[in-house]
Amino acid sequence: MARFEYYGKKGLPTVNLEELKGKLIVIEGTDGVGRSTHIGLLKQWLENNGHAVLDTGMTRSALAGEGLKSAKEGHTLGWLTMTLFYATDFADRLENEVIPSLRAGFIVLTDRYIFSQMARAIIRGADQEWIKKVFEFTLKPDLVIYLRVGIQDLITRVIQHSGFNYWESGMDLHLGEDMYESFVEYQTRLLREFDNMAGEYNFKVIETSPNIEEVFDQIKSSVEPLLEARRPRITTNPS
């Protein structure tokens, strides 16, 4: 039996699931929660342990990345179009990066998956059942780690790092009188949607904290059960 299945009954017409050998690990979380830091650490740790790793973000595909970027710079992009544009971009990545790597037996670490896109669409008015259907063609990951953060911590992090930007603040939704107000309201809603999805999609929820090592230890212990039993450690300098 194939290791992987789709969220829906039918998935990608050109893919044979039987061929997929690797593992798919997703790190989800809202903007500025430290996803890329932990993906970097996880990749290093896995490689040190002898696993081949592909780390990939789920946007900026060869097909739609540029088009999506320029669409977001304009002012005519509606939420429905944006949602489907992201879905296209996602499908291109899935078919051209993730699946070939899984076929080759890699551990694929993805920075976000369908969940951010679903959450963004829902708070913009997408029907919940509809958006679930749209993403039914995607593979069920082996593990979805959700890095959870409270809104207050998030604000502090974002101010310290990059500041507020238009889309991360949901400015297209006119939720607040300025970017700060909008950011808080938008991200609060996003966090609520993630919490709603956590049960249904079996998220491994990890509360983030300023202590990176502490968080990473938790990530490691949730990844460990997925790994092949390791042979005794080989050292380069046997005594």
Next chain:
Amino acid sequence: MFNGLDPALYAHSPLTETAENRRVRLDHRTMTSTMKMYGKHRFHGKLFVVEGIDGSGKSTQVALLQKWLESEGYVTFFSEWNSSPLVREVTRRGKKKRMLTPMTFSLIHATDFADRTEHHIIPPLKSGALVLADRYIYTAFARDVARGVDPLWVRSLYQFAVKPTIGFYFKISLDEAMKRILGGRDAIKFYEAGMDLKITDDIEESFRIFQGRIIDEYEKMVSEFGLVVIDASLSIEEQQEQMRQIVSDALAGTKKTRIRKWLDLSTMVKKASRQ
């Protein structure tokens, strides 16, 4: 209580404000639209779509229909497949470089259609215009399913689409369509021939097989979506006559807004003032 007058609601420190205070403070301006699904939209305008394989003559027919409607004093708006300025370039490049799989082919066309729906279909319909669409969701259903995409999935993907007032299907045999296409254009395009499916290396043969599948899908949709079948082997005039009759029945009681005449008048005035 009127939120705006309560000073406590303004005395918030950004980093310490309670969630409840915030909720109350912002409640009155949180406006989220709800998504309307196929068949649930209610507009003053009407939507007429034409469907059929390449060479069925549907574009000629819809152009003639538009001329007639305008001469009758209706405001019309024309929208065609693959025409979103935001998306078109991605599709074009994807086709040219042959990067599209059945799934991305399906999704990029849905994206294009979403942009058309948001900009070129819903706003004119709300304003009471008659929207004429050359190809609509049924094109996607036929092509994507012919490429192996799940029929139920692609139908749910397009659930945001406005249900047409009338969907015309221009029915033509594969042989007749091929005669028209091969006579007019010099090359069959890669994706139109379904060459991405690698059925055969012979492009004409592949086109025949792939378009044959598309016709099968259209045939199934006639009853599923209540498409109105026009025999595309009839003369152009006969087909147009039938269309006008059907459209005219559907328009009974629809207001004619003669904005067009005013526009024409204003250009005449401008021309006159330039002389």
